[in-house]
Amino acid sequence: MQGATNVRVAIVAGTRPEVVKLAPVRAALAAKGGFTPVWISTEQQAALNRQALDTLGIAPDVALPAPANDASLAARFAHVMDQLDRAYEKVQPDLVVVQGDTSSTAAGAMAAFARRLPVAHVEAGLRTFDLASPFPEEGWRCVVGQLAELHFAPTGVAAGNLTRQGVADSRVFVTGNTGVDSVRLAAAGLAPEPATEGLRRIMVTLHRRENWGEALENVLGALLDIRDHVPDVEIVFVAHANPALRQRVFALLEGQARMRVIGPLEYTDFLRLLKSCVMVMSDSGGVQEEAPVFGVPVLVLRESTERMEAVTAGVARLAGVSRAGVAGLACLLLTDEAERQTMARALSPFGDGYAAERIVEVLTRHYAQRLADDPISRLNAG
Ligand code: UDP
Secondary structure: OOOOOOOOEEEOOOOOOHHHHHHHHHHHHHHOOOEEEEEEEEOOHHHHHHHHEEEHOOOOEEEEOOOOOOOOHHHHHHHHHHHHEEEEEEHHOOEEEOOOOOHHHHHHHHHHHOOOOEEEEEEEOOOOOOOOOOOOHHHHHHHHHOOOEEEOOOHHHHHHHHHHHHHHHHHHOOOOOOOHOOOHHHHHOOOOOOHHHHHEEEEEEOOOHHHHHHHHHHHHHHHHHHHOOOOEEEEEEEEEHHHOOOHHHHHHHHOOOEEEEEEOOOHHHHHHHHEEEOOEOOOOHHHHHHHHHOOOOOEEEOOOOOOOOHHHOEEEEOOOOOHHHHHHHHHHHOOOOHHHHHHOOOOOOOOOOHHHHHHHHHHHHHHHHHHHOOOOHHHOOO
């Protein structure tokens, strides 16, 4: 069977995790031949998106104007969708690839649908089955699940979520998560950040919309409790770029003994720090996937997670967001080494680091089949 030929693939990304998780797909498409990847940057998270692009050496082919910082969620969504519609008009892609569950993901899929362009969804099928949590991500990925032609699910659980919702088996492919590919590519030979003498390090990140406000205050209080209860712990809070979050985190933690607030870090620096920790506490999706690769136990700072595979495997636990609950679980693991060790196993419930190759294999077969079905394209392909 012939391979794909001259397939223009628009890759839509606008946030840090999308850049990290689509970089391997772009590289695999370029390496395969027959595909022309066109990176369209929505600039949804202007600073973090740019930092990730620079670190991973990606120059976007199309950079759209960023939405206004103070715009509502709906206004940001409408802006991104309108800009993507214009970009698709110029780029004339054969396929649009979106990743995950951001506004750019859903707007990218909806703008493509409106132009009758096929959509491939990377990291498809993640669900909590609760539209309120995570908000708005659960809603966005459900929308994309309805519109995509090809669904690249990281795990069997995610694939099952799609087929149970009526997506045909023939359109769902279990590939692993491309975020694990990025870790594999970046982490080879990556030395962990040196330890601070006599201290065990834990890393914390918190940025999800549903955790703004009370949950953030609870977690910051819990961090002070943990620091007070465990004398040899050092807590490194890697702050997000969001100004309101930063302001609260710096106000409560900066200058405190055995507390550091840093970040946002470049991707490889973030991985080096993660590798040096005895535990990570986070509401980040990507961190739940990355930490188990390094054998770092994860306390998930949320009431539910769409990444239960790590919890089921015993390398992550749901900590919730109450002050007593978070502090209690963290202190237990930090004072009972045997208990912590049960979670400190290096395994990767979300993939083996070769998801992008599998995605490109599926696309190659898909477009080769189309070529075989269409005599005019076959003639043009020579
Ligand atoms: N990350 C990074 N620098 C940081 C914090 C995180 O490069 O200071 C990376 C991390 O390795 C992961 C991704 O950003 O690949 C996760 O992004 P984020 O937590 O913003 O979003 P989520 O994964 O929750 O969608």
